[in-house]
Amino acid sequence: MTTSITKQLLVIGNGMVGQHFIEQFLNQTETAQWQLTVFAGEDRPAYDRVHLSDYFSDGNAAKLQLVADSFYAENKVTLKLDEPVLAIDRAAKTVTTAKARYCYDKLVLATGSYPFVPPIAGNDNQHCLVYRTIADLEAIRASSKGARTGVVIGGGLLGLEAANALKLQGLEAHVVEFAPQLMPVQLDKDGGELLRCKIAQLGVSVHTDKATSSISAGSEQRLQLNFSDGTVLQTDLIVFSAGIRPQDSLAKDAGLELGPRGGIVINNQCQSSDADIYAIGECALWQGQLFGLVAPGYQMARTAAAVLTGDNSQSFSGADMSTKLKLLGVDVGSIGDAHGRTPGAISLRYRNDLLGEYRKLVLSADGKQLLGAVLVGDNSYYDSLLQYALNGIALPADPHSLILPQSSGKPLLGPAALPATATLCSCHNVSKGAICAALDNGVQDLAGIKSCTKAATGCGGCAALLKSVVEHELTARGVAVSSDLCEHFSYSRQQLYHLVRVDGLKTFNELISRHGRGHGCEICKPAVASILASCWNEPVLAKPHVALQDTNDTFLANMQKNGTYSVVPRIPGGEITPAMLISIGQVAEQYQLYTKITGGQRIDLFGATLDQLPLIWQQLIDAGFETGHAYGKSLRTVKSCVGSTWCRYGVQDSVSMAILLENRYKGVRAPHKIKMAVSGCTRECAEAQSKDVGVIATENGWNLYVCGNGGMKPRHADLFATDLNDQQLLSYIDRLLMFYIKTADRLQRTATWMNNLEGGLDYLREVIINDSLGLCAELEAQMQLLIANYQCEWQTVLNDPVQRARFNSYVNAAAPARSDFGFVPERGQLIPSRQLNINVSIESKETSL
Amino acid sequence: MSQLAHALESQPSLQQQAVILCRQQDLVPFSGVAARFAEYAIALFYLPGETVELYGLSHIDPVTKAPVMAHGLLGETKGEFYVAAPLHKQQYRLSDGQCLSDSALTLQVFKVQLLDGQVYLLPPTEY
Numbered sequence: 001m002t003t004s005i006t007k008q009l010l011v012i013g014n015g016m017v018g019q020h021f022i023e024q025f026l027n028q029t030e031t032a033q034w035q036l037t038v039f040a041g042e043d044r045p046a047y048d049r050v051h052l053s054d055y056f057s058d059g060n061a062a063k064l065q066l067v068a069d070s071f072y073a074e075n076k077v078t079l080k081l082d083e084p085v086l087a088i089d090r091a092a093k094t095v096t097t098a099k100a101r102y103c104y105d106k107l108v109l110a111t112g113s114y115p116f117v118p119p120i121a122g123n124d125n126q127h128c129l130v131y132r133t134i135a136d137l138e139a140i141r142a143s144s145k146g147a148r149t150g151v152v153i154g155g156g157l158l159g160l161e162a163a164n165a166l167k168l169q170g171l172e173a174h175v176v177e178f179a180p181q182l183m184p185v186q187l188d189k190d191g192g193e194l195l196r197c198k199i200a201q202l203g204v205s206v207h208t209d210k211a212t213s214s215i216s217a218g219s220e221q222r223l224q225l226n227f228s229d230g231t232v233l234q235t236d237l238i239v240f241s242a243g244i245r246p247q248d249s250l251a252k253d254a255g256l257e258l259g260p261r262g263g264i265v266i267n268n269q270c271q272s273s274d275a276d277i278y279a280i281g282e283c284a285l286w287q288g289q290l291f292g293l294v295a296p297g298y299q300m301a302r303t304a305a306a307v308l309t310g311d312n313s314q315s316f317s318g319a320d321m322s323t324k325l326k327l328l329g330v331d332v333g334s335i336g337d338a339h340g341r342t343p344g345a346i347s348l349r350y351r352n353d354l355l356g357e358y359r360k361l362v363l364s365a366d367g368k369q370l371l372g373a374v375l376v377g378d379n380s381y382y383d384s385l386l387q388y389a390l391n392g393i394a395l396p397a398d399p400h401s402l403i404l405p406q407s408s409g410k411p412l413l414g415p416a417a418l419p420a421t422a423t424l425c426s427c428h429n430v431s432k433g434a435i436c437a438a439l440d441n442g443v444q445d446l447a448g449i450k451s452c453t454k455a456a457t458g459c460g461g462c463a464a465l466l467k468s469v470v471e472h473e474l475t476a477r478g479v480a481v482s483s484d485l486c487e488h489f490s491y492s493r494q495q496l497y498h499l500v501r502v503d504g505l506k507t508f509n510e511l512i513s514r515h516g517r518g519h520g521c522e523i524c525k526p527a528v529a530s531i532l533a534s535c536w537n538e539p540v541l542a543k544p545h546v547a548l549q550d551t552n553d554t555f556l557a558n559m560q561k562n563g564t565y566s567v568v569p570r571i572p573g574g575e576i577t578p579a580m581l582i583s584i585g586q587v588a589e590q591y592q593l594y595t596k597i598t599g600g601q602r603i604d605l606f607g608a609t610l611d612q613l614p615l616i617w618q619q620l621i622d623a624g625f626e627t628g629h630a631y632g633k634s635l636r637t638v639k640s641c642v643g644s645t646w647c648r649y650g651v652q653d654s655v656s657m658a659i660l661l662e663n664r665y666k667g668v669r670a671p672h673k674i675k676m677a678v679s680g681c682t683r684e685c686a687e688a689q690s691k692d693v694g695v696i697a698t699e700n701g702w703n704l705y706v707c708g709n710g711g712m713k714p715r716h717a718d719l720f721a722t723d724l725n726d727q728q729l730l731s732y733i734d735r736l737l738m739f740y741i742k743t744a745d746r747l748q749r750t751a752t753w754m755n756n757l758e759g760g761l762d763y764l765r766e767v768i769i770n771d772s773l774g775l776c777a778e779l780e781a782q783m784q785l786l787i788a789n790y791q792c793e794w795q796t797v798l799n800d801p802v803q804r805a806r807f808n809s810y811v812n813a814a815a816p817a818r819s820d821f822g823f824v825p826e827r828g829q830l831i832p833s834r835q836l837n838i839n840v841s842i843e844s845k846e847t848s849l
Numbered sequence: 850m851s852q853l854a855h856a857l858e859s860q861p862s863l864q865q866q867a868v869i870l871c872r873q874q875d876l877v878p879f880s881g882v883a884a885r886f887a888e889y890a891i892a893l894f895y896l897p898g899e900t901v902e903l904y905g906l907s908h909i910d911p912v913t914k915a916p917v918m919a920h921g922l923l924g925e926t927k928g929e930f931y932v933a934a935p936l937h938k939q940q941y942r943l944s945d946g947q948c949l950s951d952s953a954l955t956l957q958v959f960k961v962q963l964l965d966g967q968v969y970l971l972p973p974t975e976y
């Protein structure tokens with residue numbers, strides 16, 4: 001027998017753990033002889049189940065997918081979608097699907113779990129659903145149509161997440177829990193009680209101590225729940241979330257050893273009772289324990305991949321089941337032995353009914369080790385506590401200080417205090433030592449650390465801790481983690497913005513003499529110019545500002561590679577009359593400008609010389625156009641679809657709204673450019689979800705999406721608020737833009753701003769919708785000032801002979817001919833010649849005059 | 850008065866060979882304008898109040914060959930002034946045209962001088 005014979009490795013299940021196994025396996029060195037085939041029970045490749053609920057906020061299943069479709073082919077992995085394995089024949093070493101029979105040398109079971117549906121009469125109604133797969137969510141969405149209320153049966157972690165999803169669908173949500181408290185697995189009685197109050201305040205009705213005995217048809221609504229205590233509750237749909245059960249039926253039929261309550265028994269190498277069959281993830285039972293989280297599943301996947309390729313150094317030795325969650329906006333954390341079951345354990349509690357916070361520490365009998373903890377209301381204590389518990393770090397003499405409110409000087413377990421062995425990211429098993437090693441090997445920043453160690457790319461729970469460790473270690477290595485704008489200002493853009501406002505500064509010189517040093521540079525000058533414009537909206541070419549502007553702003557046009565400029569008139573919402581089109585055509589023809597429809601629904605005219613710009617703009621303005629700010633860090637375009645005016649599906653007039661928005665925000669200077677779009681219905685022809693501000697019409701008004709981005713790293717916009725009327729829409733956008741202008745970094749698009757915003761979308765909603773900072777009135781007033789001070793910059797230039805004189809190519813010579821710039825014809829228009837041959841000398845230094 | 854200006858005033862022959870490029874008022878403070886002399890395109894950078902108030906450098910971007918350098922932003926680092934090329938942002942020191950990020954790139958330097966409200970271009974060999 002030669003080693004060149006390929007061996008068959010089959011993986012059953014392409015869920016999160018099955019997928020992680022494939023990746024880990026491919027990372028091993030000894031894989032050449034293996035042919036890898038994966039059977040997926042679902043009709044799509046592996047997706048991020050942890051963030052499943054995001055599907056309800058953005059309806060985007062593709063975003064959840066874990067790897068690109070091309071991943072499998074590129075790595076020579078055969079993926080059989082929608083082809084569940086029906087049976088395993090261990091004697092023949094084959095598996096059977098509805099399509100064929102396949103041989104295996106080794107088999108990996110990664111079949112996960114299925115939701116447990118209690119045997120209640122009536123549970124087979126079409127509006128009784130579960131919450132596990134994308135298909136389940138699609139079913140819930142369909143069932144929500146025309147529904148008013150939804151009930152979740154089960155008040156555990158997933159049940160509460162499901163209740164939130166129902167709320168997002170616009171339903172009145174109820175949670176029915178059999179136990180006397182919510183989240184009985186993770187929380188103690190007090191914690192559960194507080195959570196219940198908080199959730200009830202958020203409008204979700206919680207019914208604890210309720211056993212459902214049957215489900216019958218409802219009189220007012222589709223269904224009626226009949227409880228054992230004789231009470232009833234009517235609802236339109238039911239989601240069962242009463243726990244999960246390991247998907248072990250294949251293993252059972254094949255005669256593998258199972259636990260008394262299910263689960264495929266595995267050893268430390270993740271092998272089942274048949275050494276050729278491995279089991280990993282939620283279907284596996286290790287030392288009588290099931291693991292319903294990704295991190296332990298990933299550890300099993302790593303172990304199995306190593307063992308399969310002959311590396312026996314790895315083994316699975318159990319995993320931490322601590323969790324940190326935000327459920328319906330409420331922080332909940334549970335660490336280790338939350339219930340204090342360890343013999344002799346003692347507990348310390350902090351309970352504040354006023355603030356709605358509860359924290360409990362479970363300590364070893366000697367009070368020196370942290371065994372567990374419960375947090376409700378504020379998870380900022382979680383990272384430190386977890387590190388104490390996981391790494392056995394000795395507690396301070398007064399452990400209660402760890403859970404008292406932060407103002408009392410809580411000794412935070414800073415990144416410096418963590419040992420190198422401390423696991424920062426349990427999903428990807430990354431220790432502090434590994435982070436330090438990566439930094440020593442030349443990785444320079446957080447983004448680099450994430451891509452090379454994969455830390456914080458699993459459940460994301462470790463992101464904040466990772467950031468603080470990386471920043472701490474960078475500082476320790478002498479790398480300045482500085483937010484200084486440049487060598488002239490020791491302030492961030494946000495701080496400079498604040499100084500300009502508070503001191504009422506109107507010019508760069510005032511600012512640099514008071515708060516900076518030196519003469520400025522190409523970084524701080526445009527940044528300050530933008531801040532000044534965002535605060536006071538004086539014309540950017542007014543004398544004190546002109547030397548600050550980036551080249552494009554200086555000439556209100558975009559410089560092209562051959563030194564000529566482009567001209568982009570504003571075409572609000574993409575709507576244009578034939579007469580206006582003709583006048584653009586006439587100008588383009590007269591000046592022989594290359595004409596192109598842009599990606600932003602307007603028309604760009606290329607190849608104008610500096611001297612021609614005022615002439616061209618005079619004609620365009622006479623024809624009724626104004627500047628399109630294609631050069632500015634400001635509003636570009638508001639794309640629109642044709643909307644209800646013409647389209648048979650349109651539910652609102654998207655064109656009018658786009659024009660309204662474009663005219664409202666045109667000329668507003670921001671940290672970076674801003675793009676918007678308005679779609680007339682959910683078909684989304686205007687691609688609003690790729691914009692900084694996206695608006696999509698609904699039957700009842702407008703849905704607002706924020707912080708989307710195209711460009712090098714596209715980001716889908718987040719759904720921010722639904723069914724807004726026109727006025728709400730405008731005031732939310734006013735506030736949002738102004739808050740962005742106030743707080744973003746230099747050249748930071750809204751997408752990156754959002755990605756870096758502490759607290760993310762929820763925080764932004766708090767600020768913009770609930771006015772948590774008390775800023776909204778001020779933000780709106782500031783936006784009003786900017787809107788009121790709008791002027792077409794080109795009109796201003798044309799009215800001022802001094803500004804206009806700036807547009808002479810040479811101060812002492814006639815305007816250069818266009819031919820000096822080297823143009824050649826192509827497809828009926830003039831484009832820059834590839835070989836620039838400009839008609840002025842470019843000879844070397846030695847030339848004498 | 851700088852030595853150079855003194856030389857200009859006192860030596861009529863020099864003055865004859867120097868040419869007036871433009872008026873001081875054509876300059877834009879803390880920014881650049883372009884001027885032509887014969888086949889040359891010269892970027893004039895004006896820093897009123899600084900030790901050296903006027904610099905002349907080639908207007909042609911050495912990388913793209915486009916006549917754009919006068920339209921670059923002026924910057925200062927550790928007391929030295931430079932212009933950032935408008936297209937790809939390379940920095941060129943105003944005093945000698947040396948590119949700060951790529952030693953192979955330079956901008957040709959032209960000798961220029963302000964006198965009596967005029968901008969003079971001086972012949973290269975005379976001082």
Ligand code: SRM
Nearest residue numbers: 558566597598599600601602604630636709710711712749
């Ligand atoms: C003209 C146009 C291409 C076209 O022929 O269609 C264009 C041209 C330029 N884009 Fe763009 N972009 C154009 C639409 C887009 C779009 C599509 C859209 O707006 O729907 C995108 C992706 C959407 C987005 O921005 O999220 C786009 C993403 C970019 C980016 C990446 C931004 C990012 O956040 O990563 C840059 C680079 C930058 O701004 O730093 C860029 C930069 C540029 C610059 C300014 C590059 C430069 O510095 O020379 C180009 C100058 C335009 C000029 O001279 O007039 N352009 N650019 C489009 C003008 C639209 C308009 O009417 O204003």
Ligand SMILES: Cc1cc2nc3c(=O)[nH]c(=O)nc-3n(C[C@H](O)[C@H](O)[C@H](O)COP(=O)(O)OP(=O)(O)OC[C@H]3O[C@@H](n4cnc5c(N)ncnc54)[C@H](O)[C@@H]3O)c2cc1C
Nearest residue numbers: 013015016017018041049084085111112281282292293294
């Ligand atoms: C809403 C929700 C939120 C969650 N939040 C968190 C969280 O915050 N943190 C956390 O750690 N965990 C969370 N989890 C749990 C986490 O998603 C699971 O632990 C993880 O997905 C388990 O991975 P797995 O591969 O074992 O199982 P799964 O991801 O369930 O994958 C199993 C796959 O196997 C397929 N399969 C089953 N039988 C067969 C067959 N016979 N043939 C072919 N294919 C088959 C199934 O169709 C499925 O696609 C959450 C789960 C849900 C549902």
Ligand code: SF4
Nearest residue numbers: 598599604710711712
């Ligand atoms: S994609 Fe690149 S080349 Fe094309 S217009 Fe945008 S910036 Fe220019």
Ligand code: FES
Nearest residue numbers: 425427458459460
């Ligand atoms: S712990 Fe899950 S991503 Fe790091």
